[in-house]
Amino acid sequence: MDAAALSLDVLLEELLRRVREVTYGRERLSGLLDAVVAVGADLELPAMLDRIVTSACKLVDAGFGSLTVDGPDGTVAAVHTCGQDTGRGGRGTGGRLEVPVSVRERAFGTLRLANDTDFSEDDVRVVGTLATAAGIAIENARLYDISRRRLCWLEAAAEITDLLLGAVDRRAALRLVAQRARETSRAALALVVVRDPDDMSQVVVEVADTGSGELPIVGDRVPLTEDALGMVITRRMPAQVADLATVCAWPTPFESGPALLVPLSTSETAYGALIVITDATYSSAEIGLLEAFAGQAALALDRARAQQDRAQLAVLEDRDRIARDLHDVVIQRLFATGLHLQNVVHLTRDIAVVDRVNSAVDSLDATIRDIRASIYALHGGGFGDLRLGVHTAVEAACDGLGFRPTVTLAGPVDAAVPATVRPELLAALRELLSNVTRHARASEVEIAVVADGESVELVVRDDGSGLGHARPRGGLLNLAERARKLGGMFRVEAAEPRGTRVTWQVPLL
Incomplete structure (x- = not known):
């Protein structure tokens, strides 16, 4: 083969290599675009995290992938995986690739891929680009979730507002508050604790809603001290605790966990606290939404108390009317009847008749005394x-x-x-x-x-x-x-x- 033929073969091979690179580059770009679209297709965060791992594995033909979500204080909040981890990526056995995933320049987690063969620099760049797109998609999912939860809280607060427009059944209102708080916060349990009106140094568990019934702790009384619950009620500030069971001396044991406590209060009265037991971490904005909802619930308690006061006032007014009628009408008639009977005594000499008339007069006197005692009791009644x-x-x-x-x-x-x-x-x-x-x-x-x-x-x-x-x-x-x-x-x-x-x-x- 002469030199010209050799040069032509080399030229053809170089041309084919470059055509393959262009084709591969286009396929890789198309795969990256497909992966980015797949990641952002749904705004449900758990499903999105699964798709991030799946898309990354598919993009670089990795046999195994995982996305570790960072928790507070260096803990692991969740792990999403794809494929089977068969020890790929160990020393001398293949490739391993780790790419950080950040949301708004803050670490969110780590995307890890493993394969039987080494990853190329192009693989690293492509997965890094996907991780950047994933960070943006995660932020969008978070914003969507916050907006949706804000809407749920507003709808729950509107339901309480509707309740305020009619007659308020105090216990029914508190049950509705606990139910909506549990559902909207996706909590396992919601508690409503209210200060005992007869002993302000303790609180009473009014409602304990689990979605499938109430717990036996309903009715339990807990001393109001300087613990987290006491501070929430007296200082009207929210608090998050690692385990609600360790906060107070609860008389009845129950399945507990991390909890968020917000005050159940108006500008004038601290009624108690609304508590949700949940593993979720709340932002300050979300805590504010729960506080606003609890404020609406406190207004329901205010209205129920006002209705009770009006009912008591109506009872007192009715008592005054009855007392006046007894004094001005009934007693006067009985007294007049007694005088008439005493006059009748002088019209007869029959001892038996005289005794019976005197006995009737004595009975009337006793009745008048009883009525006067009743009038005193009616006037003495108060709140x-x-x-x-x-x-x-x-x-x-x-x-x-x-x-x-x-x-x-x-x-x-x-x-x-x-x-x-x-x-x-x-x-x-x-x-x-x-x-x-x-x-x-x-x-x-x-x-x-x-x-x-x-x-x-x-x-x-x-x-x-x-x-x-x-x-x-x-x-x-x-x-x-x-x-x-x-x-x-x-x-x-x-x-x-x-x-x-x-x-x-x-x-x-």
């Missing part, structure tokens, strides 16, 4: 009225029980029971009703409040499962301690034919 408080507590328990308990009030309950005892008795009633709701599985509850000149006694009897051989604990021990401090007694016993009978009694002297 601390025990009768109204008992009925309010029973009404609040009806939803959880599924029926209305029977209530008996005997004696001068309002007039005889002092202001120091009333809140203790109402707290005992609420605790006992809460226990029946959570544990007894009862179909009937009887409540009796009896006051005489020496003591006031609260008796709650149910036909539920009873205590069995279990000893009183938690809230029941607190009730016993409260009764002891007031010089009274507390007794739990089996009811006949089944159920439990609880007696809480304190002296009035």
Whole structure:
């Protein structure tokens, strides 16, 4: 073969090589564009991270790929993989490629690829370009997720606002608040804790929403201290904790975890806190959305309290009207009737008739005294009225029980029971009703409040499962301690034919 023929062969080979490079370059560019389009095709972040790994493996024919997402404090938040890791990329066994993925110049994670053969410099450049595009797509997915969650919070807040336009059922409102908070924050559990109106040094778990029912911690009372929960309520500042179970001395154990706590308060009143248990990390903007939602919930509590105050005021006005009618009409008529009967005595000499008339006059005098005592009790009632408080507590328990308990009030309950005892008795009633709701599985509850000149006694009897051989604990021990401090007694016993009978009694002297 002469020199001219050799030169022609070399020229043809060089030409074919360059044609292959151009073709390969175009295919690589087309593959990169396809990968970028695939990565940004869906804004759901978990699915997007899976597609980033899959597209990277496909782009450079890698046998295995992983995307490690960085967590706080150097931890690993998540790992997304593609293919089988068979030890590729070990020393002397093939190639390994690592490319950082950044979002807004902040480290997000690391894309790692492994293969049986080494990666070329062109592979490194292509995967680096894909990682840059992935960072932009991840930021877009994050912004989309924040916008969508903001819309969900606004819709949830609007639902609470709609609730404020009508009559507010306090417990139903709190249940709705917990449900929407759990759903919108994608939490496993949402709690609403509210300060006890009878003892502001503790909070009560009003709602514990899991999506499949309420936990037995509902009704538990927790001391309000300088822990994270106490600071959220008193200082009205949000807080994130690593484990909610370690924050307070919860009487009833429950499955806990990382939690976000926000105050449930208005500009004037700190009601309590809204708590969501979730592994998610919240930005300051997202915490602000949850705070705004909790603020709407606090307005619902404000409205419920205002409605209750108006109802109590209406009761007081009605009492004043009844008292006036009794004094101005009924007593005057009875007094006139007594005078007429006394005049009748002078018209007869029959001893039997005289005795019967005098007995009737005495009965009228006793009736007048009873009516005057009732008038005094009616005028003496106020916002601390025990009768109204008992009925309010029973009404609040009806939803959880599924029926209305029977209530008996005997004696001068309002007039005889002092202001120091009333809140203790109402707290005992609420605790006992809460226990029946959570544990007894009862179909009937009887409540009796009896006051005489020496003591006031609260008796709650149910036909539920009873205590069995279990000893009183938690809230029941607190009730016993409260009764002891007031010089009274507390007794739990089996009811006949089944159920439990609880007696809480304190002296009035």
